[in-house]
Amino acid sequence: MPRGHAAAARVVEAAPVFAALGDRTRLHIIESLSGGGRLSIARLTTGTRVSRQAVTKHLQTLSRAGLVRSQRRGRERLWELETARLARAGRYLEEISRQWDDALERLRRIVE
Secondary structure, eight states, rough: OOHHHHHHHHHHHHHHHHHHTTTHHHHHHHHHHHHOOOOOOOHHHHHSSOOOHHHHHHHHHHTTTTTEEEEETTTTTEEOOOOOHHHHHHHOOOOOOHHHHHHHHHHHHHHH
Protein backbone atom coordinates (compact mmCIF):
# COMPACT_ATOMS: atom_id res chain seq x y z
CA MET A 1 0.00 0.00 0.00
CA PRO A 2 1.50 3.41 -0.93
CA ARG A 3 2.49 5.61 1.98
CA GLY A 4 -0.34 8.11 1.41
CA HIS A 5 -2.92 5.34 1.41
CA ALA A 6 -1.55 3.87 4.62
CA ALA A 7 -1.67 7.28 6.31
CA ALA A 8 -5.24 7.79 5.11
CA ALA A 9 -6.22 4.37 6.44
CA ARG A 10 -4.79 5.26 9.87
CA VAL A 11 -6.79 8.50 9.91
CA VAL A 12 -9.98 6.63 9.02
CA GLU A 13 -9.28 4.07 11.75
CA ALA A 14 -8.44 6.68 14.41
CA ALA A 15 -11.26 9.15 13.67
CA PRO A 16 -14.06 7.26 15.50
CA VAL A 17 -11.80 6.84 18.53
CA PHE A 18 -11.09 10.55 18.82
CA ALA A 19 -14.71 11.44 18.11
CA ALA A 20 -15.84 9.11 20.91
CA LEU A 21 -13.28 10.61 23.30
CA GLY A 22 -14.49 14.13 22.52
CA ASP A 23 -17.11 14.00 25.26
CA ARG A 24 -16.45 14.67 28.95
CA THR A 25 -18.78 11.89 30.16
CA ARG A 26 -17.17 9.32 27.88
CA LEU A 27 -13.72 10.41 29.04
CA HIS A 28 -14.88 9.91 32.62
CA ILE A 29 -16.10 6.40 31.73
CA ILE A 30 -12.74 5.58 30.13
CA GLU A 31 -10.99 6.89 33.23
CA SER A 32 -13.18 4.75 35.48
CA LEU A 33 -12.52 1.65 33.38
CA SER A 34 -8.79 2.29 33.14
CA GLY A 35 -8.33 1.13 36.72
CA GLY A 36 -8.64 -2.42 35.44
CA GLY A 37 -11.37 -4.91 35.91
CA ARG A 38 -14.94 -4.89 34.71
CA LEU A 39 -17.58 -2.47 35.94
CA SER A 40 -21.35 -2.55 35.74
CA ILE A 41 -23.43 0.42 34.66
CA ALA A 42 -24.51 0.82 38.28
CA ARG A 43 -20.86 1.15 39.34
CA LEU A 44 -20.11 3.53 36.47
CA THR A 45 -22.94 5.85 37.53
CA THR A 46 -22.16 5.83 41.25
CA GLY A 47 -21.19 9.31 42.40
CA THR A 48 -22.16 10.97 39.12
CA ARG A 49 -25.14 13.01 38.01
CA VAL A 50 -25.49 10.94 34.85
CA SER A 51 -28.40 8.52 34.50
CA ARG A 52 -27.93 4.85 33.76
CA GLN A 53 -29.69 5.36 30.43
CA ALA A 54 -27.22 8.11 29.46
CA VAL A 55 -24.23 6.01 30.53
CA THR A 56 -25.61 3.13 28.45
CA LYS A 57 -25.75 5.35 25.37
CA HIS A 58 -22.20 6.59 26.01
CA LEU A 59 -20.99 3.01 26.43
CA GLN A 60 -22.60 2.07 23.12
CA THR A 61 -20.73 4.94 21.42
CA LEU A 62 -17.47 3.84 23.02
CA SER A 63 -18.18 0.25 21.99
CA ARG A 64 -18.82 1.23 18.35
CA ALA A 65 -15.45 3.03 18.41
CA GLY A 66 -13.83 -0.15 19.71
CA LEU A 67 -12.80 1.37 23.04
CA VAL A 68 -14.85 -0.80 25.39
CA ARG A 69 -16.41 -4.23 25.34
CA SER A 70 -18.98 -5.89 27.52
CA GLN A 71 -19.75 -9.29 28.85
CA ARG A 72 -22.97 -10.46 30.41
CA ARG A 73 -22.75 -11.90 33.92
CA GLY A 74 -26.09 -13.01 35.21
CA ARG A 75 -28.55 -10.12 34.94
CA GLU A 76 -25.93 -7.42 34.50
CA ARG A 77 -23.54 -6.42 31.78
CA LEU A 78 -19.95 -5.73 32.79
CA TRP A 79 -17.85 -3.30 30.79
CA GLU A 80 -14.10 -3.16 30.34
CA LEU A 81 -11.61 -1.05 28.45
CA GLU A 82 -10.38 -2.28 25.06
CA THR A 83 -6.74 -1.30 25.57
CA ALA A 84 -5.46 -2.40 22.15
CA ARG A 85 -7.64 0.13 20.32
CA LEU A 86 -6.60 2.90 22.70
CA ALA A 87 -2.92 1.97 22.27
CA ARG A 88 -3.23 2.16 18.47
CA ALA A 89 -4.75 5.64 18.77
CA GLY A 90 -1.88 6.65 21.06
CA ARG A 91 0.67 5.43 18.52
CA TYR A 92 -1.12 7.42 15.82
CA LEU A 93 -0.84 10.57 17.94
CA GLU A 94 2.86 9.90 18.51
CA GLU A 95 3.36 9.52 14.76
CA ILE A 96 1.58 12.82 14.07
CA SER A 97 3.66 14.50 16.78
CA ARG A 98 6.90 13.24 15.19
CA GLN A 99 5.77 14.50 11.79
CA TRP A 100 5.07 17.96 13.23
CA ASP A 101 8.41 17.99 15.03
CA ASP A 102 10.19 17.08 11.78
CA ALA A 103 8.31 19.76 9.84
CA LEU A 104 9.09 22.40 12.46
CA GLU A 105 12.75 21.42 12.43
CA ARG A 106 12.87 21.76 8.63
CA LEU A 107 11.23 25.18 8.90
CA ARG A 108 13.69 26.23 11.60
CA ARG A 109 16.61 25.28 9.33
CA ILE A 110 15.13 27.25 6.43
CA VAL A 111 14.56 30.34 8.57
CA GLU A 112 18.10 30.23 9.99
